Amino acid sequence: MISPRIEVDLSAIEHNARVLVTRLARRGISVTGVTKATLGSPDIAKAMIRGGVTRIADSRIDNLEALRDAGVRVPLTLLRAPAPQWADRAVACATSSLVSDADVVDALSAAAGKRAITHGVVFMVELGDLREGVMVADLVDVARRVSRTRHVTLAGIGTNLACRSGVVPGDDQMKELSALATTIGIRFGVSAPLVSGGNSANLTWALGRAPVGKVNDLRLGEAILLGIDPLTRTPIEGLRQDAFCVVAPVIESLEKPTEPWGLRGQGAFGAVAASRSRGTIVQTLVALGRQDVDPDGVTPPVGFHVLGASSDHLVLETPARVAAGTEVRFAVNYSALLRAMTSPFVAERLVHLPAGVAAGS
Numbered sequence: 354m355i356s357p358r359i360e361v362d363l364s365a366i367e368h369n370a371r372v373l374v375t376r377l378a379r380r381g382i383s384v385t386g387v388t389k390a391t392l393g394s395p396d397i398a399k400a401m402i403r404g405g406v407t408r409i410a411d412s413r414i415d416n417l418e419a420l421r422d423a424g425v426r427v428p429l430t431l432l433r434a435p436a437p438q439w440a441d442r443a444v445a446c447a448t449s450s451l452v453s454d455a456d457v458v459d460a461l462s463a464a465a466g467k468r469a470i471t472h473g474v475v476f477m478v479e480l481g482d483l484r485e486g487v488m489v490a491d492l493v494d495v496a497r498r499v500s501r502t503r504h505v506t507l508a509g510i511g512t513n514l515a516c517r518s519g520v521v522p523g524d525d526q527m528k529e530l531s532a533l534a535t536t537i538g539i540r541f542g543v544s545a546p547l548v549s550g551g552n553s554a555n556l557t558w559a560l561g562r563a564p565v566g567k568v569n570d571l572r573l574g575e576a577i578l579l580g581i582d583p584l585t586r587t588p589i590e591g592l593r594q595d596a597f598c599v600v601a602p603v604i605e606s607l608e609k610p611t612e613p614w615g616l617r618g619q620g621a622f623g624a625v626a627a628s629r630s631r632g633t634i635v636q637t638l639v640a641l642g643r644q645d646v647d648p649d650g651v652t653p654p655v656g657f658h659v660l661g662a663s664s665d666h667l668v669l670e671t672p673a674r675v676a677a678g679t680e681v682r683f684a685v686n687y688s689a690l691l692r693a694m695t696s697p698f699v700a701e702r703l704v705h706l707p708a709g710v711a712a713g714s
């Protein structure tokens with residue numbers, strides 16, 4: 354079997370999507386499934402859709418195009434605003450885009466006009482994490498401008514927290530977003546606007562007791578894919594954490610000292626932390642490097658420890674020698690998942706398919 358590879362259990366993804374969709378539905382919140390950590394995998398998108406997500410979103414136009422080509426029919430949202438020069442491709446594959454700049458809206462309008470279609474825009478509001486979003490004081494003005502722009506409709510507003518600065522989404526920000534949605538709704542007659550409260554980091558708030566106000570959508574990637582809450586990186590109750598597994602073969606396993614010898618400068622990836630000598634150990638090399646995964650984000654089997662990594666080698670300490678060719682399985686965090694799914698060196702393999710679903714369908 355080809356390795357390195359990432360094994361994907363679609364039934365775990367479907368399960369996680371269904372649990373989150375069900376829990377959030379009780380709070381009046383729908384789920385947009387986010388596929389960007391999976392290179393826009395159509396199989397994974399379809400598993401999310403079977404689990405009940407109503408829309409799919411991705412940050413990359415290439416991924417949305419792949420989803421459309423693979424026959425994914427639900428509305429698609431472009432999560433990262435397109436540069437104006439990509440507007441034509443954006444309107445061709447996406448139903449709506451998250452935007453925060455009026456010039457981008459103009460470019461989307463021109464592109465949509467050429468195709469005689471209307472493109473939805475969800476205007477992002479900056480609520481403190483300092484990534485995308487217009488400042489609150491300017492929202493009404495830009496919304497007015499959008500509402501007067503032909504070939505686009507103001508589909509709603511949204512915000513994104515936690516990703517850049519780790520700002521925790523909570524009651525204060527969601528109340529502010531709700532109030533803004535009310536204002537926009539009244540001023541510009543947007544009926545039933547989408548109010549997209551954020552990403553997986555919003556789940557603790559969304560599944561808590563506080564009123565959700567007008568927030569009616571969350572964009573969820575990590576929570577569905579890995580079953581964990583990104584703010585604390587702890588498992589979400591009732592979700593599966595085993596949807597993904599990276600597998601790679603051993604290429605050397607030898608007894609070696611723990612201390613390097615010779616004059617030392619920097620390693621290939623910068624300064625190497627000093628280590629204490631622990632005598633001789635079994636050092637096992639796996640054919641998996643920084644080009645394949647984030648080595649800080651992989652968890653080896655019990656008893657194995659990651660000692661270091663370079664472009665192509667993962668250095669493990671193992672309790673005993675492991676025969677060359679033996680495959681070692683690793684759990685992955687979000688960073689390792691993203692790298693593995695987007696690396697040309699890591700094959701994707703679907704496992705444990707639910708009954709009645711053929712691979713690649």
Ligand SMILES: *Cc1c(COP(=O)(O)O)cnc(C)c1O
Nearest residue numbers: 387432513552553572573574575
């Ligand atoms: C990546 C992203 C998401 C999804 O984030 P997760 O933490 O994976 O749930 C949502 N919204 C935007 C704008 C994003 O870029």
